[in-house]
Amino acid sequence: MTTVLERSPTGDASDVGRRLVSLRSVSKTFPNGTVALSRLDLDVRAGEFLSLIGPSGCGKSTALRMLAGLTEPSSGEIAWHGTRPEIGFVFQEPTLMPWASVFNNVWLPLRLRGVGKVEARTRIDEALAMVGLSAFAKSYPRELSGGMKMRVSIARALVLRPPLLLMDEPFAALDEITRFKLNNDLIRLAAELGTTVVFVTHSVYESVYLSTRIVVMAARPGRAVAEIGVDAPLERTEDFRSTPVYTETCRRASRALHEAMTDEDQL
Amino acid sequence: MSALDPADPAIEPPAGFAVQPSRGMRRLWPQKVVEILLPALIFILALVAWEVVVRLRGIPPYILPAPSLIGATLVKDWPILSGSLIVTLWTTVEALLIAVAGSLGLALVFAQSKWIERSFFPFAVVMQVTPVVAIAPLLLIYLDSRTAVLVCAFLVAFFPILSNTALGLASADHNLIELMELYRAPKWRQILLLRLPAALPFFLGGLRIGGGLALIGAIVAEIAAGSAGQGSGLAFRIVEAGFRLNIPRMFAALTLISLTGILIYVAFAMLSYALLYRWHDSARSRGV
Ligand SMILES: Nc1ncnc2c1ncn2[C@@H]1O[C@H](COP(=O)(O)OP(=O)(O)O)[C@@H](O)[C@H]1O
Ligand SMILES: [Mg+2]
Numbered sequence: 001m002t003t004v005l006e007r008s009p010t011g012d013a014s015d016v017g018r019r020l021v022s023l024r025s026v027s028k029t030f031p032n033g034t035v036a037l038s039r040l041d042l043d044v045r046a047g048e049f050l051s052l053i054g055p056s057g058c059g060k061s062t063a064l065r066m067l068a069g070l071t072e073p074s075s076g077e078i079a080w081h082g083t084r085p086e087i088g089f090v091f092q093e094p095t096l097m098p099w100a101s102v103f104n105n106v107w108l109p110l111r112l113r114g115v116g117k118v119e120a121r122t123r124i125d126e127a128l129a130m131v132g133l134s135a136f137a138k139s140y141p142r143e144l145s146g147g148m149k150m151r152v153s154i155a156r157a158l159v160l161r162p163p164l165l166l167m168d169e170p171f172a173a174l175d176e177i178t179r180f181k182l183n184n185d186l187i188r189l190a191a192e193l194g195t196t197v198v199f200v201t202h203s204v205y206e207s208v209y210l211s212t213r214i215v216v217m218a219a220r221p222g223r224a225v226a227e228i229g230v231d232a233p234l235e236r237t238e239d240f241r242s243t244p245v246y247t248e249t250c251r252r253a254s255r256a257l258h259e260a261m262t263d264e265d266q267l
Numbered sequence: 268m269s270a271l272d273p274a275d276p277a278i279e280p281p282a283g284f285a286v287q288p289s290r291g292m293r294r295l296w297p298q299k300v301v302e303i304l305l306p307a308l309i310f311i312l313a314l315v316a317w318e319v320v321v322r323l324r325g326i327p328p329y330i331l332p333a334p335s336l337i338g339a340t341l342v343k344d345w346p347i348l349s350g351s352l353i354v355t356l357w358t359t360v361e362a363l364l365i366a367v368a369g370s371l372g373l374a375l376v377f378a379q380s381k382w383i384e385r386s387f388f389p390f391a392v393v394m395q396v397t398p399v400v401a402i403a404p405l406l407l408i409y410l411d412s413r414t415a416v417l418v419c420a421f422l423v424a425f426f427p428i429l430s431n432t433a434l435g436l437a438s439a440d441h442n443l444i445e446l447m448e449l450y451r452a453p454k455w456r457q458i459l460l461l462r463l464p465a466a467l468p469f470f471l472g473g474l475r476i477g478g479g480l481a482l483i484g485a486i487v488a489e490i491a492a493g494s495a496g497q498g499s500g501l502a503f504r505i506v507e508a509g510f511r512l513n514i515p516r517m518f519a520a521l522t523l524i525s526l527t528g529i530l531i532y533v534a535f536a537m538l539s540y541a542l543l544y545r546w547h548d549s550a551r552s553r554g555v
Contacts, residue, residue: 070445089449095442098546099464108460112450140546 017046026076038221059222088157362420419488435469
């Protein structure tokens with residue numbers, strides 16, 4: 001294992017800012033008895049791009065949903081350092097309203113904040129421009145490709161300019177070319193907007209390419225087993241994939257993930 | 268068909284002349300025409316066969332009237348029949364409106380809590396499974412005949428709309444519901460922005476079934492009422508004409524009932540299409 005996660009993580013290259021939110025010894029047991037998380041400690045720091053990787057069923061989604069306030073921990077605590085900021089959430093599926101145009105889909109968060117359609121126009125146009133879909137404002141989701149739908153989903157999550165963006169395996173269902181493209185767009189957007197991102201993926205390569213820090217989780221019970229800093233600035237291009245830092249970090253992350261899964265086999 | 272078949276290479280324009288749009292038209296046109304013309308042709312052929320059989324065999328009109336006679340009767344008796352048509356149509360529409368309002372309201376109440384739904388659903392089921400013919404005589408004792416007919420039509424239309432709408436309200440995308448929770452949207456907004464639009468295709472499906480059933484309910488109740496000498500809807504005309512052995516008029520009234528049913532069906536199919544064509548799979552042909 002590379003870096004065993006301590007109770008209070010020591011500052012290293014990945015410590016890019018103040019702590020935004022901390023999960024402290026958080027456990028989650030579902031009513032049916034499944035222990036999704038067991039005593040998970042996790043800090044999210046402002047400005048970082050944090051990836052959670054681990055075998056399926058290790059509680060990645062559960063941890064993310066807790067950060068979003070969509071599910072409560074059975075024990076432990078979620079501590080926001082300061083008031084809880086606006087949060088954007090992107091699901092594995094684009095999760096668009098099929099009956100609404102792209103424009104109206106992106107309008108939804110603003111609408112729920114009481115912003116009328118006319119007032120919202122510039123912000124919606126901006127969000128669509130960010131993901132390169134300005135020309136598709138009037139289209140309906142079913143007229144778009146999978147990658148475009150995911151872009152709309154990202155535009156919707158970003159339209160309120162949330163300081164924190166949570167993404168649950170958002171590109172898992174996309175083909176590799178589309179995924180690489182969206183990876184680059186995501187890095188650019190996160191940097192432009194100064195958004196902190198917590199990103200769940202099952203791809204080691206994706207996590208290394210995108211993140212400043214990677215937390216490896218293991219299942220049964222769900223817990224964090226390793227933490228890996230990615231020692232490279234967030235301005236990344238395809239060239240990053242051929243740097244020694246990238247290959248070395250991928251190797252470390254793969255080994256950590258492999259160990260996390262071997263643990264499981266021994267159970 | 269084969270002579271006009273656009274796929275036939277013999278009539279394919281030479282390569283240099285093939286312009287995209289006109290090619291598309293050539294491919295679409297005959298298909299559309301065939302789709303509409305073929306059923307119409309078969310229907311007309313059936314009517315002609317009917318006419319021919321009646322004439323050749325000299326079947327008397329009081330046993331089986333020819334289509335031409337039914338048409339003539341329709342024109343001759345139009346003053347009587349049109350009044351009845353309006354009565355039946357209006358009853359159906361009224362019953363359907365009440366059923367829509369009631370089932371939509373109840374479905375929304377059901378959506379509030381599983382327990383409410385569990386407690387009240389049995390009533391809806393009992394209403395549904397009890398044949399309306401069996402309830403009609405009882406209702407005719409309690410209510411005046413017009414109201415009784417209306418209630419019968421309402422009863423049969425209510426359940427399919429209710430159950431479909433309840434299903435639709437419950438079928439909203441779970442992730443979208445979570446998204447609404449993330450933005451802390453109040454429940455009424457969740458219903459308005461999410462559950463109602465998600466339920467629309469289901470509701471329209473229920474409406475199509477309910478529309479046809481409301482007509483049947485009205486007819487059944489009118490027949491029950493008609494035999495007691497009340498009412499003036501199309502079914503009453505059938506019963507009345509039956510007593511007088513006026514078979515052509517029975518057929519004429521029957522034709523009007525069928526046409527009313529078709530009208531209701533087509534109206535709702537068009538409504539469905541208008542509301543869903545941009546986003547719902549049910550309203551789109553594949554590959555277009
Ligand atoms: N609502 C739920 N009820 C019961 N068990 C659940 C529920 N949600 C998730 N689980 C279980 O909790 C565990 C962790 O799930 P999840 O967080 O979705 O894992 P991951 O996203 O890492 O694949 C899994 O074993 C899953 O089956
Ligand atoms: Mg998951």
